[in-house]
Amino acid sequence: MKSLAAYQEGRNGLDASWIAAAEAAVPARGPSTALPVSVYLITRNEAGNLKRLLPTLAQFAEVIIVDCGSTDATLEVARQFTNTKIAFRAWTGFSDQKNHALSLCTQPWVLNLDADEALTHDYLAAMQQLMVADNADALLGPRILLRWGKRSRSFAKDDMLVRCFRRGAGHYPPARVHERLVINGNTVTTTACLLHYENLGFGERVQKSNQYSQLKAEDKFARGARCTLAHLLLVLPLAFICCYIGKGYVLDGAAGILTSMNHAYYNFMKYAKLWELQQKNAMQTEDAIAVTTGQAVVTAPVAV
Numbered sequence: 001m002k003s004l005a006a007y008q009e010g011r012n013g014l015d016a017s018w019i020a021a022a023e024a025a026v027p028a029r030g031p032s033t034a035l036p037v038s039v040y041l042i043t044r045n046e047a048g049n050l051k052r053l054l055p056t057l058a059q060f061a062e063v064i065i066v067d068c069g070s071t072d073a074t075l076e077v078a079r080q081f082t083n084t085k086i087a088f089r090a091w092t093g094f095s096d097q098k099n100h101a102l103s104l105c106t107q108p109w110v111l112n113l114d115a116d117e118a119l120t121h122d123y124l125a126a127m128q129q130l131m132v133a134d135n136a137d138a139l140l141g142p143r144i145l146l147r148w149g150k151r152s153r154s155f156a157k158d159d160m161l162v163r164c165f166r167r168g169a170g171h172y173p174p175a176r177v178h179e180r181l182v183i184n185g186n187t188v189t190t191t192a193c194l195l196h197y198e199n200l201g202f203g204e205r206v207q208k209s210n211q212y213s214q215l216k217a218e219d220k221f222a223r224g225a226r227c228t229l230a231h232l233l234l235v236l237p238l239a240f241i242c243c244y245i246g247k248g249y250v251l252d253g254a255a256g257i258l259t260s261m262n263h264a265y266y267n268f269m270k271y272a273k274l275w276e277l278q279q280k281n282a283m284q285t286e287d288a289i290a291v292t293t294g295q296a297v298v299t300a301p302v303a304v
Contacts, residue, residue, distance in 0.1 A: 137185025
């Protein structure tokens with residue numbers, strides 16, 4: 001099997017044979033030899049992705065699926081596997097959903113995956129090494145983004161994420177989107193990777209960016225961040241240049257333009273919606289002052 005390093009040098013993408021070998025399912029173990037790991041996922045309408053992912057997770061003791069109201073065959077697909085446990089929870093945000101899924105895990109080690117991700121042989125081996133050595137609490141490793149089976153030629157860095165950790169050693173602080181796992185303990189780093197399949201059309205990517213920008217704006221507003229005229233004027237062109245030139249998406253041709261435009265759109269909408277929240281808050285404050293002042297005017301003569 002080709003090493004990941006060979007592809008990191010040229011950034012020319014991962015070929016189909018490497019991907020197939022990397023994510024091939026590990027032979028299922030019997031109940032007595034299952035890995036002492038709880039895999040946890042949050043889902044909504046992920047039937048297609050689960051058909052690919054769940055067969056590769058048969059070697060784990062349990063797979064916790066917290067669904068927030070799928071209308072496709074997500075639950076039917078999940079029920080086909082004996083190690084899956086399904087729970088329903090109304091959507092309250094990414095951090096809340098993942099904290100709840102984590103609370104349902106029973107094994108000494110846990111692994112978080114998204115439905116559109118894939119486990120590789122090398123990453124599984126790194127997990128097993130971590131559990132055997134038992135000298136750290138979490139595993140930090142790269143996640144490679146593949147759009148329609150291809151890796152970007154850009155020189156943007158891969159995400160470095162903790163996905164496998166000792167149960168009880170991690171939690172998600174409150175966040176509506178872009179949840180962040182906090183580890184209380186020692187972390188070891190691996191070069192073994194997870195694969196992230198983003199097989200979305202451009203319209204779907206823009207729709208996702210629109211949804212996420214609203215959640216991010218709400219998070220920023222709650223933390224006290226504010227939008228200025230400079231943000232609205234400069235964020236879109238600067239975000240595009242940063243992505244297209246700064247991160248090298250110019251090397252991806254037309255696909256790089258689309259990726260950079262979507263990145264710029266997301267950042268612009270994030271600040272536009274933050275500005276909108278500021279205006280709504282200012283109007284509500286003015287209304288509250290007006291109501292309070294009006295009541296004072298009415299009651300003053302009575303007091304005299």
